[in-house]
Amino acid sequence: MAKIPSPEELMQVSYDMPRENWMDTKPEITEGAVAYPAKKVTMEPLGMPNPHDWNPFEEDWHLPENWEEIIYNGLKERLEKYRSLKLFMDICVRCGACADKCHYFIGSGDPKNMPVLRAELLRSVYRKDFTTAGKILGKLAGARKLDKDVIKEWFYYFYQCTECRRCSLYCPYGIDTAEITMMARELLHELGLGLHWIMDPVSNCNRTGNHLGITPHAFKEIVEFLCEDIEEVTGISINPTFNEPGHEVLFITPSGDAFAEPGIYTFMGYLMLFEEIGLDYTLSTYASEGGNFGLFTSSSMMKKLNAKMYAEAERLGSKWILGGECGHMWRVINQYMSTMNGPAPSCMETPVSPITGTVFENAAETKMVHIAEFTADLIKHNKIRLDPSRNDHLNVTYHDSCNPARAMGLMDEPREVLKAACNNFYEMPENTIREQTFCCGAGSGLNTDEIMEIRMRGALPRGNALRHVQEKHGVNMMSCVCAIDRATLPPLADYWAPGVDVSGMHELVANALVMKGEKKRTMDLRQEELPGMEDE
Amino acid sequence: MSMRHELKAIFSEHKQQITDEWVAAIFGTYDIDTVGFLRTQDNAFLNPVGNKTKKATVALIDALLDDELDSDTVTPAVNEIIQVRAVQQFEADQAMSVLFVLKSIIRKHIVPKLSKSEEFADLLELESKIDSLALVGFRIYAECRDKIQRMRVDEFKRKHFQLLKRAERILEKPVGEPES
Ligand code: SF4
Ligand code: SF4
Numbered sequence: 001m002a003k004i005p006s007p008e009e010l011m012q013v014s015y016d017m018p019r020e021n022w023m024d025t026k027p028e029i030t031e032g033a034v035a036y037p038a039k040k041v042t043m044e045p046l047g048m049p050n051p052h053d054w055n056p057f058e059e060d061w062h063l064p065e066n067w068e069e070i071i072y073n074g075l076k077e078r079l080e081k082y083r084s085l086k087l088f089m090d091i092c093v094r095c096g097a098c099a100d101k102c103h104y105f106i107g108s109g110d111p112k113n114m115p116v117l118r119a120e121l122l123r124s125v126y127r128k129d130f131t132t133a134g135k136i137l138g139k140l141a142g143a144r145k146l147d148k149d150v151i152k153e154w155f156y157y158f159y160q161c162t163e164c165r166r167c168s169l170y171c172p173y174g175i176d177t178a179e180i181t182m183m184a185r186e187l188l189h190e191l192g193l194g195l196h197w198i199m200d201p202v203s204n205c206n207r208t209g210n211h212l213g214i215t216p217h218a219f220k221e222i223v224e225f226l227c228e229d230i231e232e233v234t235g236i237s238i239n240p241t242f243n244e245p246g247h248e249v250l251f252i253t254p255s256g257d258a259f260a261e262p263g264i265y266t267f268m269g270y271l272m273l274f275e276e277i278g279l280d281y282t283l284s285t286y287a288s289e290g291g292n293f294g295l296f297t298s299s300s301m302m303k304k305l306n307a308k309m310y311a312e313a314e315r316l317g318s319k320w321i322l323g324g325e326c327g328h329m330w331r332v333i334n335q336y337m338s339t340m341n342g343p344a345p346s347c348m349e350t351p352v353s354p355i356t357g358t359v360f361e362n363a364a365e366t367k368m369v370h371i372a373e374f375t376a377d378l379i380k381h382n383k384i385r386l387d388p389s390r391n392d393h394l395n396v397t398y399h400d401s402c403n404p405a406r407a408m409g410l411m412d413e414p415r416e417v418l419k420a421a422c423n424n425f426y427e428m429p430e431n432t433i434r435e436q437t438f439c440c441g442a443g444s445g446l447n448t449d450e451i452m453e454i455r456m457r458g459a460l461p462r463g464n465a466l467r468h469v470q471e472k473h474g475v476n477m478m479s480c481v482c483a484i485d486r487a488t489l490p491p492l493a494d495y496w497a498p499g500v501d502v503s504g505m506h507e508l509v510a511n512a513l514v515m516k517g518e519k520k521r522t523m524d525l526r527q528e529e530l531p532g533m534e535d536e
Numbered sequence: 537m538s539m540r541h542e543l544k545a546i547f548s549e550h551k552q553q554i555t556d557e558w559v560a561a562i563f564g565t566y567d568i569d570t571v572g573f574l575r576t577q578d579n580a581f582l583n584p585v586g587n588k589t590k591k592a593t594v595a596l597i598d599a600l601l602d603d604e605l606d607s608d609t610v611t612p613a614v615n616e617i618i619q620v621r622a623v624q625q626f627e628a629d630q631a632m633s634v635l636f637v638l639k640s641i642i643r644k645h646i647v648p649k650l651s652k653s654e655e656f657a658d659l660l661e662l663e664s665k666i667d668s669l670a671l672v673g674f675r676i677y678a679e680c681r682d683k684i685q686r687m688r689v690d691e692f693k694r695k696h697f698q699l700l701k702r703a704e705r706i707l708e709k710p711v712g713e714p715e716s
Pocket of ligand 2: 101162
């Protein structure tokens, strides 16, 4: 007979629980606890090391024979290559300032989601093999032997870090756990261990230039659908050019904006804005993706996928690149692009807004401007006409995406734009926005549905702050400048603050945009009736 | 029928202790290294689980002291506790156990103080109210799990919105399925 446990037994209520050392507890890897693995057929053509088929829910992950040597050499190589990694490994004093700053810790209550312990998963192995104290004292010096369970634990916890860098904001030494996670993921990739959700888009990007693997003619067709919808709403017909040389600007945005709801309304917004100001631009069907899941794979993959931006700018003779609303794309551009793919092709120049004459000195190196800056500048110089009352049925808040906020300091421009486009704007609580923003819970390639529960845990701090403004101010729209957010925030809102919708910034801009020759707007870009402006 | 005076008085007298123990028991379902944080970080936005739990338990204990359980108070409070647990690493019974355990905590404090059989009858009535809370919790738990399932489907549709549209137009097999 199996006894059914009482509530007390289920809750394991016991106040003198034996305290195990964190090193001795192991994660349970069951369905829903980790995302699905990348397949051999995906990994092999990409030249990823040790491609193999494996199942995380089985005991044997079929690691290569010499897996320990691979990790040892891989870590050694990275310690030599990146002084930051060596520093991050050495200088943590375990002060705990970062411990309660991670959305996954806050939402899950799992102590190994404390950034300090997450980093310790790698650091303990580093100590064992690369420090004298660790070699001699072992566990006493916080060192531990590398075994297969450690690898499983890495896979479990380094894919419960969205590389959001909230923790690093609070570390007195500036230790960046996100970079530690990147290194750990690189090491896992050395063993042939990756996520399907990350490697599939990487593979598609590598082939066709975008995450869904859409071919040029289909990409063009899909953008043309959006133009039809714009005409329906505004009466204005827009015909963007594709792959046409000789335009001043190349526009690159995450493909999610072209393919996915609600990003498409933001894409329509870009097209309408460009039409209205007469921007001389073209779209590329090859650089048809601003996003770069190489960032979540390895530095070499990131570099490879990013190269298409300059390659297309060069082929098309563009002077500068205007980039769409994206998060991690801008981390790549702002922090790594000029080192990785620079210098920019010689045809490119420091971006100057053709409408306002503003020189974007901040983009002198990369020649790439974020559209939030571009539009904020147009608004500041009164170059576009906005009728914010068209957004009066919306009470809008703004979610700072981790990367634009913490990796490029883009915090005021989106707010300026939103306040110009909407009359009702409300901030979420101070400790959840700007630099301190909470992640959507599914960045860095974790936006896959088999780990929806994990995502919702990570989404709790953001969702909770959202619900607060929903209750207090009647907020019914959360705007953002990130394509991953436009995919991850709808379920977040659905679960934690049902009734709040999600939009990109340029969707709201375009709804308010008064265009020359437009018909009376009775619908918004979603083709829903605008309250108070219905047809008589 | 409402709780008679005596039991209500005994319950009220132990209200604080009962609430504290209940909160401690709920926090106790998390790793010991997490409990301190749940207990001490008072900012509602930095510690949503701890703060939701504290607020909801107070609201529910007060609701139990009322003559009738008011759904408008009870449902959101139970939701605060269960919605979080429905996505955390708990099995369904572990997630729900935190409501049932209140019975044992109340008994522990109240039974030694009871003398008359009517008071015991009142206690049973109080326990029935806790059963009602558990039923509300059960419904919320099921709704949360259903919602998670629905969110998966909705997400697929959003992601492939344009491709589905294109597929419709050219009347071919749907393109863009994630797996082949
Ligand atoms: S805040 Fe910095 S030094 Fe302190 S524990 Fe975290 S990583 Fe280590
Ligand atoms: S980078 Fe973000 S997700 Fe990763 S440990 Fe730090 S706070 Fe958590």
